Amino acid sequence: MEATLQHPAPKPGHEAHGHEDHHDPGFWRTYIFSTDHKVIGVQYALGSLSFLLFGFFLMLLMRWQISKPGVPVPVIGPLLEKALGSAAPHGALSPDLYNSFGAMHGTIMVFLAIVPLAFAAFSNVVLPLQIGAPDMAFPRVNMASFQAYVVGGVIMLASFFIPGGAAQAGWTSYSPLATAIPTDGQTFWIIGMVFIITSSLLSAVNFIATIIQLRAPGMTWMRLPFFVWAQFVTSFLLLLAFPPLEAAAVMQLMDKVAHTSFFLPTGLAIGGQLANISGGGSPLLWQHLFWFLGHPEVYVLILPAMGIVCEIIANNTRKPIWGYKSLVYSVLAIGFLSFIVWAHHMYLTGMGTKVAVFFQATTMIISIPSVIILTCLFISLWGGSIRFNTPMLFALAFLPMFGIGGLTGLPLGFNISDVHLHDTYYVIAHFHYVVAPGTIFALFAGIYYWLPKLTGRKLNEFWGRVHFWGSLIFMNIVFMPMFAQGMAGMLRRMADGGANYSAAVNAKGGAEVIGGLSSNIMEMHTWILWGACILGLAQIPFIINLFWSLKHGEKVESDNPWQATTLEWQTATPPPHGNFPEAPHVYRGPYEYSVPGHATDFTPQDEPPK
């Protein structure tokens, strides 16, 4: 095998073909400054999983503060005070610090954890293999993309330790609030975002070009695995939706640094003082530009997850996906429609009822293709001889969890019911159901499914199941009560978890006070806190399993341990530099399972017809 993988001596003048490290390139070129898509994918995965854990810890600290306002955080509290000083007096979170953690939890989870993991990491590892490509179309751009991501992440992390701490205005960074807070956290946030956006743009260009240009012979569009389609649409969303946020970030940076008034209205008063600005700006402009990214971003978070789930369901039901074409057309429809629904985040801004009605209509329309995708995946289970392994369990749990997240979004899409639910914990519960037990479960599924391709060893099945059931149960204990809290009127950004409101109720002896929260609602904070802690514990088996399996996991017997049809399983394990010893030729669609008359219950895409 080794001999056939040697690259030929480079022809004179072909020195810059993207992967010029023909001879043993050494540690730095192999692992740090690599241009190999698989290595970059693993780099992305390690980076984004670390950020995922970090964002989770921020959330634990916030849950403690919500549940026990002003009480010092056990264990970590003294460290916090030492690291952040007066922002964490006696180891408790000050309201400013709570706001910082809230803003940064959102930013880190969305831009530094989920998107890089779901989009960049999984695409990098899997996508070129699935289409039979030797690498990404632009290997060095790929490396640059990861480097920009690292720089952006470092800037975001560094901002915690500057005077005044990290950004405090929420992950949405609405102006004028974001501009008016007199610390530099927001400036760091903007500059960090510019790097992260650059990283996503470079990735998006690269993936689209790879899919269009480097498909193996015979890999026609309708033979692409659904995962590739999902990432293709995701790339377009990133490509076209992120630049407006970049423009908005530049303008907010100008507001912050050059004292312009892009988002600052005439007559703005800060702290009772008329601000010394030219005025004439529009706070609504920021919201439009932010959500023009923000809503497609929601689909950036979910489409790769759907792609992963689809692959795993097809593989573990041992039958073709039901409605492959419906899936493809639905994902294309979602991609298009996601650009015209953004203002459903802005029903309460006073932008006008006619505008609101338009966006309400498009929002209802976009739920149709989403439901089609979910329905196709459900129907695919019908009559399958399902293999319940860990990846499949996570993929199966994705379906109802995403279903809950999606369906609870409908009342937010109608502007009448949104008036009541807007900015409450209901919203928090809704989008976390989509992203946490939704997308993250799909990502776990993907890790359990594809890691054997990279390492040649499976993860431990028993601890995988412990991880699965712990995550499933405690995810729901964390997020389900939030629906009730939100419907009771609990707002999403209160640093004391609504303690002041409930104090008002108690003083008047009843729940007549508008906005008051009953003790039942307040007690849920405690369940959520302990639910979140145990959810954290449930991740420990996964982390240990991940590293333990590298050396001690069960070795795979073949290159195709799941007996899958797609191309990534038809090459060596791990795939060599250049991926395929010979360019594969594709003869059929991606999900040819249980073909009658075929010797095995799977027919690989590159198996020549008899």
Next chain:
Amino acid sequence: MVMDFPYIVEPRRDSGLYNAKLGIWLFLASEVMLFGALFSAYVLLRVGAEPGMWPHGWLNIPIGTANTVVLITSSITTVLAWVSCKLRQYGRFKFFHACTILLALTFVCIKSFEYHDKFTHYEIALANGKFADGHLMEKSKDFDLEKKTGSVTIHGYEVEQRTELMDLHSPEARRRPREEITLPAAEIKKMERYGPWHHTYLAIYFTLTGLHALHVVCGAVVIGFLWGPGTRMWRTEPERFTNRIEVSGLFWHFVDLVWIFLFPVLYLL
């Protein structure tokens, strides 16, 4: 046989493109969205401005026209440089792209002159409610607005209302004589340069043209590289080098195209 990296030089048959050309088109699509967002910000700010408070004629049209001509010419020389590569005429390529780089530098010089003009231009609110407006000639050594000492001399004019400063295309504004005015600090309420903080029009002007100028500089650096050290590839792989000239040229045309929109929007409308 190991897979060779495909479509680096020759186009793929079904897409009709080589990799880099597709890449640059996708990148340009994202650039369209970037500048598109800024242009829509311009529209929203302008529509939302108080009546009579959106400026006209704050920029010098002949200078803007000259810069437009400079950039369009550079687009032409870029195409000629690419054609020369296609025809394998290395000398002509070197000449035309030298012109492109010089024109890019000319554009940046003219632009920085315009910026300088704005940063020496002051609007001064006077204690008597009038407004003085003009370019700074001289500040006395002891000039201090806080302490009310010294005086400042500008070349410009005084008007009764701030709205009169907004429409400089109007016949009255054109007839207004410019003279040297010396104003003691004691008579000055507020004095502000025509920087981006002065008005949202200037904010979007500086942001759009600044971002555009950044693109010009980056494009010039890339073309400069391909003109200088990058020509090594010409000797070994002329077709691939020609592709690089084409791809960088596509970017350059886009940068020109942005200016074609910027000029009327900011200077003429």
